[in-house]
Amino acid sequence: MFKGNRKYIIVLTLCFVALILLQLLAPKPIDWRLSYMQNDKRPFGTSALSEALPALFSEQTISTKNVPLYNALKGNEINNNNNSNYIIINQNFNPDKLDTRELLNFISRGNTAFIAANYFTGKFADTLKLSTDNFYDVLAGTKADSITGHHSYKMYDSANINFVNPILKTKSGYGYKKGMENTFFNSFDTAKTTILGKNSSDNINFIQIKFGKGKLFISSAPEAFTNYHFIHEQNYDYVFKCLSYLPIQPIIWDEYYKEGNVKQDSPLRVIFNNPPLLAAYYLLILSILIFMIVGIKRKQRIIPVVEPMRNTTLDFVDTVGTLYYQTGNHKNIADKKITFFLENIRSTFQVKTTIYDDVFIERITNLSGIEKQKVHDLFYYFSDINFKETITQEELLKLNLMMEEFNKENKR
Numbered sequence: 151m152f153k154g155n156r157k158y159i160i161v162l163t164l165c166f167v168a169l170i171l172l173q174l175l176a177p178k179p180i181d182w183r184l185s186y187m188q189n190d191k192r193p194f195g196t197s198a199l200s201e202a203l204p205a206l207f208s209e210q211t212i213s214t215k216n217v218p219l220y221n222a223l224k225g226n227e228i229n230n231n232n233n234s235n236y237i238i239i240n241q242n243f244n245p246d247k248l249d250t251r252e253l254l255n256f257i258s259r260g261n262t263a264f265i266a267a268n269y270f271t272g273k274f275a276d277t278l279k280l281s282t283d284n285f286y287d288v289l290a291g292t293k294a295d296s297i298t299g300h301h302s303y304k305m306y307d308s309a310n311i312n313f314v315n316p317i318l319k320t321k322s323g324y325g326y327k328k329g330m331e332n333t334f335f336n337s338f339d340t341a342k343t344t345i346l347g348k349n350s351s352d353n354i355n356f357i358q359i360k361f362g363k364g365k366l367f368i369s370s371a372p373e374a375f376t377n378y379h380f381i382h383e384q385n386y387d388y389v390f391k392c393l394s395y396l397p398i399q400p401i402i403w404d405e406y407y408k409e410g411n412v413k414q415d416s417p418l419r420v421i422f423n424n425p426p427l428l429a430a431y432y433l434l435i436l437s438i439l440i441f442m443i444v445g446i447k448r449k450q451r452i453i454p455v456v457e458p459m460r461n462t463t464l465d466f467v468d469t470v471g472t473l474y475y476q477t478g479n480h481k482n483i484a485d486k487k488i489t490f491f492l493e494n495i496r497s498t499f500q501v502k503t504t505i506y507d508d509v510f511i512e513r514i515t516n517l518s519g520i521e522k523q524k525v526h527d528l529f530y531y532f533s534d535i536n537f538k539e540t541i542t543q544e545e546l547l548k549l550n551l552m553m554e555e556f557n558k559e560n561k562r
Contacts (some may be wrong), residue, residue, distance in 0.1 A: 158440075158441060158444055159441075162437045162440070162441065165433070165437075166430070166433055166434070166437065169429065169430065169433055170426070170430055173425075173426035173429060173430070174426065180192075180193065181193075182194065182329070183409075183410075184241050184409040184410070185408065185409055185410030186239050186240050186241070186372065186375075186376065186408045186409055186410060187405065187408050187410040188200045188214060188403060188405055190377075190410055191377065192377070193329070193376065193377055193378035194329065194373070194376045194377070194378060195376065195377050195410070196239060196375055196376055196377065196380075197377060198377045198380045198381055198386075199239075199375050199376075199377075199380050199389060200403065202380075202386070203401060203403070206390060206393060207398065207401050209398065210398060210399060210400050210401055211400045211401070212400070212401040212403060213400070213401070213402055213403065214402075214403045214404075214405050215402055215403070215404055215405065215406060216405040216406050217406055218245070218246075218248075218249050218406055219245055219249035219250075219252050219253045219256075219406075220248040220249050220251075220252045222252075222402070222406075223252040223253065223255070223256045224252055232399070232400065233259075233260050233261050233262070233364075233397070233399045234261050234262075234399055234400045234401070234402050235261070235262045235263070235264060235396045235397065235399055235400070235401050235402065236253070236256065236261065236262070236263045236264070236402045236404065237263075237264045237265075237393075237401060237402065237403050237404060238263070238264070238265045238266070238267075238404040238407055239265075239266045239267070239372050239375050239404075240266075240267050240372060240407045240408050240409060241267060241268050241269065241372060241409050242267060242268065242269045242270075242271070242409075243265055243267040243269070243270050243271075243274065243407060244269075244270070244271045244272040244274070244275075245272060245273065245274050245407070246272065246273065247273045249274075250272070250273040250274045250277060253274070254277065254361060254362075256364075257361045257362060257364035257365070257366050258361055258362025258363060258364060259362065259363060259364065260362070260363035260364050261364045262364055262365050262366075262367070262396055262397055262399070263364075263365075263366050263367070264367045264369075264392075264393065264395075264396055265366070265367070265368050265369070266368075266369040266370075266371065266372040266374075266375055267368075267369075267370070267372050268282060268331050268333045268370060268371075268372060269282055269333070270282060270368075278338065278339060278359060278366075279337055279338060279339045280335070280337060280338050280339075280368070281335070281336055281337040281338075282333045282334060282335055282336065282370050283333065283334060283336045284331055284332065284333055308325070308326055308327050308328065308330060308332070309325075309326045309330040309332035309349055309350070309371070310323045310324065310325045310326070310349060310350040311323060311324050311326070311347060311348070311349045311350070311355055311356075311371055311374070311388070312324060312347065312348060312349075312350075313346060313347050313356070313391065314345055314346055314347060314348060315346065318391045318394075323350060324374070324384060324385055324387075324388040325384075326371075326373065326374065326379055326385070328378070329373050329376075329378060329379070330371065330373050330374075330379075331373070332349060332371075333355070333370040333371070334348075334349060334351075334353035334354055334355045334370055335353075335354045335355065335357060335368075335370055336353075338354075338357060338359070339359070342359050342360050342361070343357050343358065343359050344357065344358040344359075344360075345357055346358055346367070346395070347369070347392075355369065355370045355371055356368070356369045356370070356371070356392065358395065367392075367395055367396070369392060374388055374389060374392075375389055480540070480541050480542065480543055480545070480546040481535075481538065481539070481540050481541050483546060484535050484541055484545070484546050484549055485535075485536075487549065487550070487553065488532050488535065488536075488549075491553055492532075495514070498560075498562050499513070499514065499517045499518070499562065501513060501514070501517075506529040506530065506532070506533060510529070511525055511526050511529065514529075517562060518556070518559070518560045518561060518562060519559070519560070519561035519562075520556060520559045520560060520561075524555070524556070524559075525556075527552070528552050528553070528556055531548075531549065531552060535549065
């Protein structure tokens, strides 16, 4: 099969190798996908902040949890007897009912939680009456389109945020030029909430909520804690000031509630998480499909049609009968027809055919359902022919007619 398709296989193999080389030699594009993972060095990972935490909390232990809050906090004696800080950074924070209950119980016992996210939903948001909204600076163009007459608009994904506390607040604020959704809180429980930070439009983006014996700090600017913004001198100062609200106690870093935490066990996850391997994988599948489509046409030689063996018995009988008839030996033909007929009687009725007496005639009549006189005439005509040396053509025809009539009326 492969011999005739050798040229197609060579072409596909060369294309496959060329694509792999192009992927390996081409400059890798920047991956701007949100991650917030601790060891992710992409722009929106948090590896820079993770590496800086030991300097900020130099005398405290730092641990990482990659399980839901319920599993991390339920029945944990260390967290029950020693206060800790739980840090969660992600675009969305939507814990279920059990996770929310354990987190709030954890805080109410005197612990502290720091959560940075753009959006809060589910039981957690409902319990704290918490919701966020977006704000974008929109700049209208000075010139209208000559055809439509509409003004052009440009939307900036930038933000300028600052603290409320005069000691932490800076004169110009902290500016972010790219990758900021600039979300703010439009709903929260004012009775339990202290405002800690705002954006340039006076919208609240950093709050503190008193809950039991502990405190909950919530920021709506998780992008500020990512590598892209943290490496700038002015902006990492903002992160350190935010985390300075946390008491000096052990740190628990969350890795479960992350955009980059795929939580899948598929054996293909390495391929799907690596763009060059993914491109090669798709090319392989496409090559197989093309090969199958091209190879649908049969390449083997046509199998010749072999006619089945014919049943020549009837032809032989016809030939022999014709031979005897042409030689005029009617007696020989009659003897053979009688012999064949009697053999058929013996096999059909299970009777002896040596004597044509009244008992034999009566039995054949009962078994065949034919009139007794006709049966009597047929077998006695057999006896007449057996005693003759020769018979005429008319006698042979009469014998044949009587046999055909018997076979036609026979009920067996």
